[in-house]
Amino acid sequence: MKRLTDLTYGIIGLGIMGGSLAKAIRLNILSRTNSTGRIFACNRSTACLVQAENEGVVDKTFTTDQVSQMLPECDVVFVCLYPHATLDFLEVNKNNFKSGAIVTDISGVKGIFEKRLPEILRPDVDFIIGHPMAGGEKEGYANSKAEFFIGRNYILIPQNYNKEDDLNLMKLLINEMGFTRITITDCDTHDYKIGFTSQLCHVIASALVESAGDEQITAFGGGSFEDLTRIAMINAPLWTELFISNKEKLTYHIEEFAKRIDQFKNLIQNEDSKGLNELLEDVRQKRIRMGSVKTVEKKNNGDLSR
Amino acid sequence: MKRLTDLTYGIIGLGIMGGSLAKAIRLNILSRTNSTGRIFACNRSTACLVQAENEGVVDKTFTTDQVSQMLPECDVVFVCLYPHATLDFLEVNKNNFKSGAIVTDISGVKGIFEKRLPEILRPDVDFIIGHPMAGGEKEGYANSKAEFFIGRNYILIPQNYNKEDDLNLMKLLINEMGFTRITITDCDTHDYKIGFTSQLCHVIASALVESAGDEQITAFGGGSFEDLTRIAMINAPLWTELFISNKEKLTYHIEEFAKRIDQFKNLIQNEDSKGLNELLEDVRQKRIRMGSVKTVEKKNNGDLSR
Numbered sequence: 001m002k003r004l005t006d007l008t009y010g011i012i013g014l015g016i017m018g019g020s021l022a023k024a025i026r027l028n029i030l031s032r033t034n035s036t037g038r039i040f041a042c043n044r045s046t047a048c049l050v051q052a053e054n055e056g057v058v059d060k061t062f063t064t065d066q067v068s069q070m071l072p073e074c075d076v077v078f079v080c081l082y083p084h085a086t087l088d089f090l091e092v093n094k095n096n097f098k099s100g101a102i103v104t105d106i107s108g109v110k111g112i113f114e115k116r117l118p119e120i121l122r123p124d125v126d127f128i129i130g131h132p133m134a135g136g137e138k139e140g141y142a143n144s145k146a147e148f149f150i151g152r153n154y155i156l157i158p159q160n161y162n163k164e165d166d167l168n169l170m171k172l173l174i175n176e177m178g179f180t181r182i183t184i185t186d187c188d189t190h191d192y193k194i195g196f197t198s199q200l201c202h203v204i205a206s207a208l209v210e211s212a213g214d215e216q217i218t219a220f221g222g223g224s225f226e227d228l229t230r231i232a233m234i235n236a237p238l239w240t241e242l243f244i245s246n247k248e249k250l251t252y253h254i255e256e257f258a259k260r261i262d263q264f265k266n267l268i269q270n271e272d273s274k275g276l277n278e279l280l281e282d283v284r285q286k287r288i289r290m291g292s293v294k295t296v297e298k299k300n301n302g303d304l305s306r
Numbered sequence: 307m308k309r310l311t312d313l314t315y316g317i318i319g320l321g322i323m324g325g326s327l328a329k330a331i332r333l334n335i336l337s338r339t340n341s342t343g344r345i346f347a348c349n350r351s352t353a354c355l356v357q358a359e360n361e362g363v364v365d366k367t368f369t370t371d372q373v374s375q376m377l378p379e380c381d382v383v384f385v386c387l388y389p390h391a392t393l394d395f396l397e398v399n400k401n402n403f404k405s406g407a408i409v410t411d412i413s414g415v416k417g418i419f420e421k422r423l424p425e426i427l428r429p430d431v432d433f434i435i436g437h438p439m440a441g442g443e444k445e446g447y448a449n450s451k452a453e454f455f456i457g458r459n460y461i462l463i464p465q466n467y468n469k470e471d472d473l474n475l476m477k478l479l480i481n482e483m484g485f486t487r488i489t490i491t492d493c494d495t496h497d498y499k500i501g502f503t504s505q506l507c508h509v510i511a512s513a514l515v516e517s518a519g520d521e522q523i524t525a526f527g528g529g530s531f532e533d534l535t536r537i538a539m540i541n542a543p544l545w546t547e548l549f550i551s552n553k554e555k556l557t558y559h560i561e562e563f564a565k566r567i568d569q570f571k572n573l574i575q576n577e578d579s580k581g582l583n584e585l586l587e588d589v590r591q592k593r594i595r596m597g598s599v600k601t602v603e604k605k606n607n608g609d610l611s612r
Binding site: 133134135152153155181183185190193194196197198200201202203204205206207208209210211212213214215217218219220221222223224225227228229230231232233234235236237239240241243244247250251253254255256257258259260261262263264265268269271273276277278279280281282283284286287288289290291 | 439440441458459461487489491496499500502503504506507508509510511512513514515516517518519520521523524525526527528529530531533534535536537538539540541542543545546547549550553556557559560561562563564565566567568569570571574575577579582583584585586587588589590592593594595596597
């Protein structure tokens with residue numbers, strides 16, 4: 001298997017995710033002695049490229065026009081664009097990838113990938129569908145950091161055409177970047193479950209902010225409203241695309257959630273103390289059993305994890 | 307005005323809130339040189355009383371049967387019981403309070419106080435309606451801490467019978483305990499706004515946990531679900547009482563929220579990218595303007611704040 005320390009990594013889109021991936025690779029992999037690896041980055045606007053190069057995070061930068069010079073050099077390419085833009089990028093740059101390269105994405109919806117990928121793929125380029133489950137309410141390279149992935153999940157969706165060696169390299173890379181857990185699944189399950197844990201939560205947070213009649217209402221808060229709506233500092237174009245790309249599964253989850261909200265409303269309206277108490281006790285027990293992704297034991301990455 | 311360092315404080319109910327109040331008073335007020343003040347505590351079960359006395363947090367403890375010996379000594383009494391139990395306690399112990407004492411509560415609903423208090427009150431005991439806006443998902447004295455109130459709101463609901471000196475003493479005490487902001491309001495406004503920022507949020511978090519079909523779903527999470535449902539590790543009997551005691555205002559908020567959820571569902575179902583993008587942009591701007599209770603500038607408490 002190739003050595004992670006000797007590869008050339010390409011980052012397409014140097015925002016919060018692309019930037020954090022670059023920083024995690026720099027810190028945890030390429031800072032080792034005898035490493036010969038490099039990080040190349042391409043971005044539409046150049047300010048973040050200059051910053052990342054000055055900070056020593058990336059070795060060489062490329063504008064969008066220059067990407068055809070960058071891709072033939074890259075052994076592993078992270079395409080960190082919006083979902084449809086990722087697929088468009090793969091299509092346009094089909095002939096630019098290095099033979100034998102691993103190409104991967106970070107998209108929050110996968111159904112559209114399963115549909116379009118077969119037409120786009122080249123047999124000698126291994127596209128691995130992935131989804132690093134990390135994010136911040138603030139966008140952009142300026143908010144990226146190497147520690148972003150510590151304690152987080154990475155979802156991988158292997159396809160029958162993926163080479164085993166490439167999947168193993170990808171898993172090793174994910175682990176070295178600081179992720180705690182790799183979850184293997186298929187596109188349909190991904191979209192169903194992410195529709196619940198991520199997209200539904202963003203819809204709820206957004207609806208809650210919209211239903212606040214008074215923007216000064218946090219003067220009466222104990223922190224619950226802030227906790228529930230932190231993710232509502234939302235990147236509107238991205239989430240519009242994610243919601244609509246996963247329309248059927250997401251609306252199913254919204255409807256199920258609305259039924260539960262209605263159940264609570266009825267118990268309260270009927271002053272059904274016994275029923276409400278039982279339901280809340282069930283909630284408590286369920287929530288405790290569900291635990292927290294953040295308490296999952298961190299794998300020991302050796303002395304390189306900081 | 308009386309000196310905070312020389313008062314005898316009584317805590318009725320030494321759970322997470324009562325315990326944190328005791329610890330904050332001990333740390334920030336009674337640890338000063340020349341302080342002659344004391345903290346007395348009463349609780350139904352005795353384990354926490356023993357612990358608090360051993361830890362030097364309280365000076366003297368009382369079982370429920372002994373409360374009539376405790377109250378006549380206390381200058382400031384925090385009744386940290388459930389809402390209806392607080393009112394019952396005030397009624398039963400009406401004749402036990404020290405003349406000139408300040409008595410206050412921590413209840414999350416206030417409408418029931420406005421209704422029942424006038425019959426219960428003694429003219430020489432000043433009852434100040436209050437609500438410290440802090441809480442944790444874990445109950446009990448074991449989870450209390452002095453730092454619990456730092457950066458938090460305290461709501462005060464002065465009544466026309468409250469003495470100005472007592473209100474000023476209470477405000478000083480709140481400030482010294484570490485709270486960042488005191489919000490003055492009336493019972494109706496309190497219940498309306500807390501119905502939104504606190505109770506609605508707990509209903510939403512609970513409904514979200516209940517609508518999770520699969521308890522392993524956090525394996526697919528990036529933290530959003532955990533953030534939205536942390537408060538769902540809920541104290542069922544307490545919140546049953548809070549929800550039902552504020553039934554009308556809470557069901558109004560639930561209905562308004564449900565309308566917003568429905569609005570999102572329709573935009574997604576109709577693939578209305580433009581409308582959804584505009585709505586999410588509005589959410590983002592609103593949420594940014596709302597800021598965070600935690601970023602409110604902390605008042606300088608002098609060298610006693612730690």
